Amino acid sequence: MTGGRRYAPAAVAAIALLVALPGCGDDGGSGNEGGETTNAEAGGEYIARANEICRRGVREAERIGTRSSSVDPGNLEAITALFVKPGISLLERQAERLRRLDAPADDGDFKAYVGLYDPAIVLVRERVRAARAGDLQEVQSLGEAMDQLSVDSRVAAGRAGLDECDVDIAREIVLAAGGE
Numbered sequence: 183m184t185g186g187r188r189y190a191p192a193a194v195a196a197i198a199l200l201v202a203l204p205g206c207g208d209d210g211g212s213g214n215e216g217g218e219t220t221n222a223e224a225g226g227e228y229i230a231r232a233n234e235i236c237r238r239g240v241r242e243a244e245r246i247g248t249r250s251s252s253v254d255p256g257n258l259e260a261i262t263a264l265f266v267k268p269g270i271s272l273l274e275r276q277a278e279r280l281r282r283l284d285a286p287a288d289d290g291d292f293k294a295y296v297g298l299y300d301p302a303i304v305l306v307r308e309r310v311r312a313a314r315a316g317d318l319q320e321v322q323s324l325g326e327a328m329d330q331l332s333v334d335s336r337v338a339a340g341r342a343g344l345d346e347c348d349v350d351i352a353r354e355i356v357l358a359a360g361g362e
Contacts, residue, residue, distance in 0.1 A: 226343070228283040232292070233346035235279045242272050243351045247358025258313060266310055269355060273303050295338035295347065302331055 249264045277299035285292045305328045312320035332350065339347040 226285070226289070228285045228292070229343050231283055232280055232285075232342075232344055235276055235283075236344065236347035236349065239272060239276045239351060240346075240349055240354050243269070243354035244358040246272065247355040247360075249359075262310055265355060265359075266306065269351065270303055270306055272351065273299055273306075277303075289342070291338065291342040292344075295335065295342045295344060298331060298335045298338060302328070302335070305331065 246268045253260050280296045309324040
């Protein structure tokens, strides 16, 4: 065992606390159990491109997560620098890429999904601010809001036909940090 690896389990817990990035869903459910026809089923090329953006996001999340080998779980600044900031940047890039797609103006499901990135980014930043201030009650409250946003995002991804976007970016980071 290397000296850095001894921190991995605790670092994973610390990362999970701060990096709960709700830009995407979390349980593989499609969110479209009602049988409605989605734009993806209607053959929208932008849906295929959006799904590719999400696949690339998952790969990047995994790369971010592999940085845990020497992180001290008590070092909020290191966790923020190695996981949180890159996670926020990932969400910002994904949101921008998705917004640039040529989605039809009438695809409200797609627009609703993409629109959830902005509040996700705000919540993550606020949660880091609260953690730095030592306000654990606020950290918990923001975590609950992030959990709900994650559920909303999963449903929106399913309705929009974005199967590859129905993943939890934070979970991917944490799993990679834990060596999975």
